[in-house]
Amino acid sequence: MPRHMGVELPLLFLAGWFAALYTGASLIPASSAWNAAGLPGLLFAMATSGFWMIPAALDLAVLSPVVGFAKVTSLVAAGFVACLSWRVARMAIQAFFVLNWFWMTLAAGLLYQEAPQQLCSVYLADQQGQAGRAMAAWACAGLLAWIWSVARMLLSAEDAERADVVTCAAGEPANSQFDLPSAIGRMCSPPNLRSEGQSSGR
Amino acid sequence: MKAGWRSLACGALVAALSLCAFSAVTHGFTAVTSDGVRRAELTSAPRELPELELMDARGKTLSLRDYAVPGKQTTFVNLVYVRCNSICVTSAGSHSWLQAEIMARGLQGRVRLLTLSFDPSNDTPAVLSGYAGHIAADPTLWRVATPRDAGQLQRMLDLFAVVVLPDGQGGYSHNAALFVIGEEGLLAGAYDVERPDVALADYLQRRTGS
Numbered sequence: 001m002p003r004h005m006g007v008e009l010p011l012l013f014l015a016g017w018f019a020a021l022y023t024g025a026s027l028i029p030a031s032s033a034w035n036a037a038g039l040p041g042l043l044f045a046m047a048t049s050g051f052w053m054i055p056a057a058l059d060l061a062v063l064s065p066v067v068g069f070a071k072v073t074s075l076v077a078a079g080f081v082a083c084l085s086w087r088v089a090r091m092a093i094q095a096f097f098v099l100n101w102f103w104m105t106l107a108a109g110l111l112y113q114e115a116p117q118q119l120c121s122v123y124l125a126d127q128q129g130q131a132g133r134a135m136a137a138w139a140c141a142g143l144l145a146w147i148w149s150v151a152r153m154l155l156s157a158e159d160a161e162r163a164d165v166v167t168c169a170a171g172e173p174a175n176s177q178f179d180l181p182s183a184i185g186r187m188c189s190p191p192n193l194r195s196e197g198q199s200s201g202r
Numbered sequence: 203m204k205a206g207w208r209s210l211a212c213g214a215l216v217a218a219l220s221l222c223a224f225s226a227v228t229h230g231f232t233a234v235t236s237d238g239v240r241r242a243e244l245t246s247a248p249r250e251l252p253e254l255e256l257m258d259a260r261g262k263t264l265s266l267r268d269y270a271v272p273g274k275q276t277t278f279v280n281l282v283y284v285r286c287n288s289i290c291v292t293s294a295g296s297h298s299w300l301q302a303e304i305m306a307r308g309l310q311g312r313v314r315l316l317t318l319s320f321d322p323s324n325d326t327p328a329v330l331s332g333y334a335g336h337i338a339a340d341p342t343l344w345r346v347a348t349p350r351d352a353g354q355l356q357r358m359l360d361l362f363a364v365v366v367l368p369d370g371q372g373g374y375s376h377n378a379a380l381f382v383i384g385e386e387g388l389l390a391g392a393y394d395v396e397r398p399d400v401a402l403a404d405y406l407q408r409r410t411g412s
Contacts, residue, residue: 036209040216047220057227059236063365118377119235123367 001123004062006134009052012072013045016079028084041085042097048078049101053108053135055119091150102143109135237377240363241392244381248388252361254354256318256347259330264347266358269316270387276313276405277383280395281364281376283321284333289378289395294337296380296398301344303402313405315344316383320366321374322348322355361389 020027035041051057052071060067086094112119112132119128225231229242254266269277280297282290297315304313317339319325325333325348334346349355359366362381369375380401382391393401 033208034212036206040209040213043213043220044216047216047223051220051223051227054224054227055235056233056239059365060227117235117237 001120001127002130002134004058004123005053005131006138009071009075010138012075013049013079013082016076016081017083018079019076020080020083028088031084032088035081035085035088037093038085038087038089039093041081042089042093045078045082045085046097046101046104048074050104053105058123059120094146098143098146102139105135105139105142109133109137109139236363236365237379237392241379244390244392248384248386248390249361250388251383252357254358254361255350256354257327257350258345258347259327259334261327263350264345266361269383272385272387274312274385276385277316278313278398278401279316279318279362279381279383281318281320281358281362281378281381283319283374284325284329285321285373289376293378293380293395296395297339297344298337300398300402301338301340304343305340310343312409313343315339317344317346318358319346319348320355320359320364320376322350322352 031041052061052075057067057071061071062068089097109132112135113129114132115128123131227239228234229239229246232242233239251266251270256264256266258264269275278297278300280293282293294317297317300313300315304310304315317337319330330346330348334341334344339346349358362379364376364378366374366376378395379392380395380398381389382393382401382405384390391401391404393404
């Protein structure tokens with residue numbers, strides 16, 4: 001059970017994520033109409049992730065080959081779609097999904113550790129605690145990874161602005177003036193990807 | 203705005219499908235464990251008892267279908283194996299409590315008990331007979347039996363949705379419940395194995411029609 005929930009399920013999700021990271025850039029313009037701001041995609045990823053935490057669903061995945069296949073495909077698809085959606089989602093939306101996913105996964109991990117009764121019929125009761133700890137660990141890791149990426153973005157934005165200020169101070173005309181609202185706006189809006197269908201006057 | 207409408211439709215579809223999936227696996231948002239789902243399923247859709255050949259502690263053959271005759275008898279069933287010294291002990295304790303209650307309330311003839319072993323290779327009639335003595339089962343109202351052969355075993359496990367796993371120490375880990383075969387002869391309920399009082403209370407409530 002710890003291997004299933006703590007290793008196999010996250011790896012399936014990450015496999016989809018990395019597949020999109022390296023091959024999915026071309027899909028973003030095509031899917032932008034259906035995945036505005038990444039919302040439907042991230043919703044799908046979160047629903048899939050939550051579904052496979054339900055003990056009855058895990059039992060079915062082990063007992064039925066059809067459900068097992070559905071588990072594998074849905075998790076890989078969830079990782080793939082999440083990666084594509086992440087790149088078009090604004091920070092507020094990213095934060096919403098990361099924080100909600102964190103709480104959901106952490107709560108599930110705590111419940112698996114605390115529940116006195118055997119939750120899954122297909123696994124032994126003493127494996128439940130380990131599976132719960134694995135889920136709690138992934139929740140914390142995911143949150144920390146996101147916080148680190150936000151910190152990195154903030155620091156690089158700050159560095160870029162500092163470079164402009166130094167240029168101004170040296171007497172040379174600056175290409176851009178130091179403008180805090182724009183700096184934050186640039187940080188919060190989607191990165192360089194622009195699809196052809198989107199208008200720039202938002 | 204076309205892009206907006208398409209995304210909205212996509213999002214709504216994802217939400218709708220997710221709700222359907224969650225509802226299906228939790229039996230309409232009533233349970234998260236397989237045991238809970240089984241309990242809800244049996245209550246909403248009682249199952250017919252199949253023709254399942256059993257052998258009891260005296261070596262007599264009987265069929266599970268014998269309990270399916272509609273009449274005035276309700277049967278409480280538990281599934282155990284004799285060598286188990288964990289949850290089956292609780293299960294047997296619950297049945298003992300029910301036996302005492304049946305006698306105290308004069309319900310003999312209306313309520314009976316059945317213990318089924320899912321380890322027919324080890325739990326032969328002789329072993330079952332010893333077990334019946336150990337749990338002080340009154341043979342007039344509490345019968346102990348096991349499937350006649352391994353072929354019948356899986357059908358019995360499927361009917362009761364019991365999953366049996368070798369526990370790595372020579373025994374089995376398995377889920378358990380206190381099952382009810384109602385007066386209409388159908389497998390109509392499952393209760394927490396530690397709560398025979400709830401099962402009995404429900405039976406008494408149904409009997410008085412309240």
